[in-house]
Amino acid sequence: MKICCIGAGYVGGPTMAMIAKQCPEVEVTVVDINAERIAAWQTDELPIYEPGLLEVVREARGRNLFFSTEVDDAIRAADVVFVSVNTPTKTFGEGAGRASDLQYWELCARRIKEVSTSDKIIVEKSTLPVRTADAMERVLHAGDNPVHFEVLSNPEFLAEGTAIADLENPDRVLIGGHETEAGQRALQTLVDVYAHWIPRERILTSNVWSSELSKLTANAFLAQRVSSINAISQLCEATEADVAEVANAIGTDSRIGPKFLKASVGFGGSCFKKDILNLVYLCETYGLDEAAAYWQQVVEMNEFQQTRFVKTILHSMFNTIAGKRIAVLGFAFKADTGDTRESPAIKVCRELALERAEVVVSDPKALGNAKQDLEGVESVVFEADPYAAVAGAHAVAVLTDWEAYKTLDFERIYAAMEKPAFLFDGRNMLDHAALHAMGFEVYSIGKGRLSHLD
């Protein structure tokens, strides 16, 4: 069997590397129009950072895993074509700011139709609005092309930072197919690929529309938990309740469960916001205004939490941060990734700069992306070494939960800072009592502040 994957990004690269590793008899070619990205996949300096990814790529690359810019050749040769291109939020025209921009997906569909000379299974790997397969089938089968394309939905549930573990041992794989003979045959073909390493009971099958909608729904539910606990974090700050204690108390209820209940400066990443906005847009399209407003609030709560964090910094530092050096530790949207898309750090740094603070950004993996995200923002500098970043700072703000930040020498940091030395823990990850004992003014999310100034 030959598989082609269009899109060598955060999803296409790792998922195809895993399929190639687990199915040595399947030839997998990942193609992209971005030649730089493809070139990087061919070296040991991969274009994305993901723990364990290089080992998986190295095992299969050159054996049955190939990266190429020859899109047409790879499509033509394939039995199964995964489409894993970006589906960002539309920035123009109808639905701007909310609907998915499907232009890259549609371009792929047109390309597939154009170059194919044999029947193919087309797999939606990108996250798409429910009923996209319908539109794609119309594009693929337009005209008098004798080739048959069977479209499956196979959304990806991996999380960046743990992509390899998620792909190796997923909670479930979801495959949606049409309830026709050809649809079920195609579905079985893909089930057989995943069954190389995933227990059959964890490979869920459904109709195409349920599968498409499940991906948007999964992300909306995950993000909703973060916004829910963040909403409670505000109430905790007003009432001397401790959000970590509340989260623990509710999370031990097996009906609620403990995951995604950590109060923070907010969720980020390329998917949550875009997928919820897409869900909102879909609800509105079907005239479901109350459902749309319900999900919209999850995004608004998240943005408010970021602004609220900046306000906490400003108000606790005597209502002025103009000219003050603020060291931002962590710019990636979460630990173990260099990805900064929709990272709360972007908004926080921009708002700090608007208050004319001197912002110093540090991150072990994301400084390249951070520089692009903050291009044109005055008074921002970048410093890979966290100790250099904090030297002479009035405040430290922790925005990414990098494990390494837990073991920083905070005595040394305190000594290097202006006094009073403020520490704002946007990830509730540090030992606040110990930091307070060292002399820091400590602010976290949803917990009382620990101050020496009262």
Ligand SMILES: NC(=O)c1ccc[n+]([C@@H]2O[C@H](COP(=O)([O-])OP(=O)(O)OC[C@H]3O[C@@H](n4cnc5c(N)ncnc54)[C@H](O)[C@@H]3O)[C@@H](O)[C@H]2O)c1
């Ligand atoms: N990043 C995640 O954690 C994640 C998780 C689950 C699902 N998804 C979904 O997967 C999809 C891909 O996300 P990503 O993060 O990998 O995006 P990405 O931007 O990292 O990668 C997409 C790639 O597609 C390429 N591309 C675009 N149009 C092309 C074309 N016509 N021909 C060939 N290549 C083309 C781009 O050059 C890019 O390299 C999105 O729909 C996203 O919502 C992402």
